[in-house]
Amino acid sequence: MAHDIQIVTEAELKEAVQLDLTTVDVIERAFAALAGGEVVMPPILSMDLPMVNGEVDVKTAYIPGFDGFAIKVSPGFFDNPRLGLPSLNGLMILFSAKTGLVEAVYLDNGYLTDIRTAAAGAVAARHLAPKKVDTAGVIGTGVQARLQMQAAHLVRPFTRVLVHGRDPAKAAQCAADLGQALGVEAEVMTDAADLVAQSQLVVTTTPARDPVLMAEWLHPGLHITTMGSDQEGKNEIDPKALARADLYVCDRVSQCEVSGELEAARAAGLMTGMPSELGQIIAGTASGRIDDSDITICDLTGTGAQDTAIATHVRASLPRAGQIIQT
Amino acid sequence: MAHDIQIVTEAELKEAVQLDLTTVDVIERAFAALAGGEVVMPPILSMDLPMVNGEVDVKTAYIPGFDGFAIKVSPGFFDNPRLGLPSLNGLMILFSAKTGLVEAVYLDNGYLTDIRTAAAGAVAARHLAPKKVDTAGVIGTGVQARLQMQAAHLVRPFTRVLVHGRDPAKAAQCAADLGQALGVEAEVMTDAADLVAQSQLVVTTTPARDPVLMAEWLHPGLHITTMGSDQEGKNEIDPKALARADLYVCDRVSQCEVSGELEAARAAGLMTGMPSELGQIIAGTASGRIDDSDITICDLTGTGAQDTAIATHVRASLPRAGQIIQT
Numbered sequence: 001m002a003h004d005i006q007i008v009t010e011a012e013l014k015e016a017v018q019l020d021l022t023t024v025d026v027i028e029r030a031f032a033a034l035a036g037g038e039v040v041m042p043p044i045l046s047m048d049l050p051m052v053n054g055e056v057d058v059k060t061a062y063i064p065g066f067d068g069f070a071i072k073v074s075p076g077f078f079d080n081p082r083l084g085l086p087s088l089n090g091l092m093i094l095f096s097a098k099t100g101l102v103e104a105v106y107l108d109n110g111y112l113t114d115i116r117t118a119a120a121g122a123v124a125a126r127h128l129a130p131k132k133v134d135t136a137g138v139i140g141t142g143v144q145a146r147l148q149m150q151a152a153h154l155v156r157p158f159t160r161v162l163v164h165g166r167d168p169a170k171a172a173q174c175a176a177d178l179g180q181a182l183g184v185e186a187e188v189m190t191d192a193a194d195l196v197a198q199s200q201l202v203v204t205t206t207p208a209r210d211p212v213l214m215a216e217w218l219h220p221g222l223h224i225t226t227m228g229s230d231q232e233g234k235n236e237i238d239p240k241a242l243a244r245a246d247l248y249v250c251d252r253v254s255q256c257e258v259s260g261e262l263e264a265a266r267a268a269g270l271m272t273g274m275p276s277e278l279g280q281i282i283a284g285t286a287s288g289r290i291d292d293s294d295i296t297i298c299d300l301t302g303t304g305a306q307d308t309a310i311a312t313h314v315r316a317s318l319p320r321a322g323q324i325i326q327t
Numbered sequence: 328m329a330h331d332i333q334i335v336t337e338a339e340l341k342e343a344v345q346l347d348l349t350t351v352d353v354i355e356r357a358f359a360a361l362a363g364g365e366v367v368m369p370p371i372l373s374m375d376l377p378m379v380n381g382e383v384d385v386k387t388a389y390i391p392g393f394d395g396f397a398i399k400v401s402p403g404f405f406d407n408p409r410l411g412l413p414s415l416n417g418l419m420i421l422f423s424a425k426t427g428l429v430e431a432v433y434l435d436n437g438y439l440t441d442i443r444t445a446a447a448g449a450v451a452a453r454h455l456a457p458k459k460v461d462t463a464g465v466i467g468t469g470v471q472a473r474l475q476m477q478a479a480h481l482v483r484p485f486t487r488v489l490v491h492g493r494d495p496a497k498a499a500q501c502a503a504d505l506g507q508a509l510g511v512e513a514e515v516m517t518d519a520a521d522l523v524a525q526s527q528l529v530v531t532t533t534p535a536r537d538p539v540l541m542a543e544w545l546h547p548g549l550h551i552t553t554m555g556s557d558q559e560g561k562n563e564i565d566p567k568a569l570a571r572a573d574l575y576v577c578d579r580v581s582q583c584e585v586s587g588e589l590e591a592a593r594a595a596g597l598m599t600g601m602p603s604e605l606g607q608i609i610a611g612t613a614s615g616r617i618d619d620s621d622i623t624i625c626d627l628t629g630t631g632a633q634d635t636a637i638a639t640h641v642r643a644s645l646p647r648a649g650q651i652i653q654t
Binding site: 005007009010011040042043044045046047048049051052054056058060062064069071073075076077080083085089090091093095097098099100101102105107109323325326327 | 332334336337338367369370371372373374375376378379381383385387389391396398400402403404407410412416417418420422424425426427428429432434436650652653654
């Protein structure tokens with residue numbers, strides 16, 4: 001029996017869905033659903049392709065009550081910039097949760113992943129950062145460095161942003177872009193320790209394999225969201241920092257212990273217990289920040305539940321956009 | 328940077344690619360590549376959805392020397408027939424092996440899976456069945472029962488086909504269809520043991536969880552291809568038959584031991600060694616049938632390498648078909 005499939009391009013998606021409070025709320029609902037225990041979220045299918053300096057990840061999740069479920073394919077081919085192409089690409093496919101039929105193909109080249117990832121940072125900040133944030137800092141200078149600060153600003157409208165990166169020119173550009181986008185004071189910090197010392201909210205967005213944020217830099221009233229680690233061997237935060245914080249929270253424990261900050265901490269013999277998940281804090285089944293002086297860390301590896309949430313949101317926002325193909 | 332993506336529907340695919348010797352050769356090359364040890368084929372991503380009587384499988388493989396790699400999504404929603412929809416659906420996405428960019432989306436509703444699965448049966452028959460097959464038998468009466476007999480006939484042009492199924496009406500229809508399609512004598516066998524006794528080549532295509540083919544039915548000069556088991560708990564062939572055969576061959580050992588016939592045999596304490604893979608027999612690095620009187624069994628669970636092979640073949644056959652979307 002023929003059925004209609006909606007094909008939507010990156011340009012059409014960018015016009016329809018942006019990083020705003022609506023998107024943040026959509027992603028928050030996905031986290032809350034994860035806490036309910038009825039979400040089906042298989043382990044990430046990960047294909048490492050060292051012979052072409054590439055990797056491919058496939059994520060999915062079925063969330064009861066959502067009309068559809070997404071399968072998201074994220075290839076990363078890191079020699080692409082030499083060919084004038086972006087390293088990260090990919091697409092999302094939305095399936096009916098009732099029949100399994102393909103409903104839509106979102107040819108987003110990673111755009112929906114970018115904004116659902118940033119939106120998760122806003123969810124973490126909303127539930128874990130101190131109520132008042134004057135200064136936010138970001139370690140990293142790429143697309144997510146910008147998006148994470150924009151996301152954090154939606155829920156904690158800080159007046160000053162600090163940027164640290166290995167490449168001073170990129171850090172300067174990132175600071176300039178953020179200052180303009182958010183209308184806040186923006187400054188490059190040569191020393192990451194200074195950035196942390198002056199911030200109440202810090203986000204790390206690097207592909208680091210050795211910590212870029214040390215335990216001795218922690219100070220009362222600090223929240224850290226770490227979202228760079230998403231593969232075995234990556235590590236942004238000093239394992240001792242996880243143990244020293246008042247609260248360490250995962251997006252998904254089963255992912256963080258193999259590809260997030262929990263991996264290095266467990267390898268170091270730290271953090272042997274079962275951490276809370278962000279969804280449990282949203283749902284009220286685990287406690288979050290208790291005091292303004294608490295030190296909190298949220299470890300985001302990225303979940304298929306976020307992909308299903310953003311894809312079903314796009315479907316609702318764009319019921320007739322793009323091209324309809326009958327098959 | 329914008330790039331072109333080809334979107335091709337099931338009808339367009341059916342016109343361009345069929346189950347023929349060209350397709351069989353394409354799939355044979357994928358098996359041979361698997362034997363080379365340089366294929367990257369991650370474990371199948373499998374999402375079980377009991378609340379909607381459904382399941383979703385995602386397969387992929389990167390084959391060095393192939394221009395692209397496929398990611399294939401196969402949803403099975405088994406209440407669909409009540410809605411007038413097929414249980415099995417899905418699509419294939421072809422990515423550039425060099426850049427990871429999406430090159431094509433094949434909205435095949437499972438058609439390409441059907442023919443690459445049947446083609447694997449032909450590859451197994453070509454390399455393992457006795458040279459002369461007068462009578463072929465199939466246990467099962469669905470789409471694959473028909474396709475597997477058509478595939479076998481391409482490489483072993485038998486003159487008589489036997490069909491056994493639980494539902495006599497479906498068996499009669501399947502036999503009638505096969506007789507007409509292949510121009511051979513076709514007969515329903517009420518007793519599966521009789522079917523095996525009279526055949527030199529038998530294919531099982533059922534979703535059985537208890538064996539439908541018993542060890543005591545084996546006879547000299549018999550080849551069996553078993554392709555129904557593709558999930559934990561499925562089991563078509565009496566585990567004792569695997570041990571009694573002169574040769575048992577897997578498409579992929581790591582898959583057959585969790586979701587093929589090897590699962591039940593290992594659970595029964597049989598087949599503790601490392602079986603050969605079909606690709607090794609094609610490549611000549613393991614021995615196949617030695618004598619016309621040998622009893623051989625080939626266990627096909629379906630591999631991502633077959634998906635990559637069929638998708639790159641479609642791309643080469645249909646460079647400009649379908650719709651081109653720029654994104």
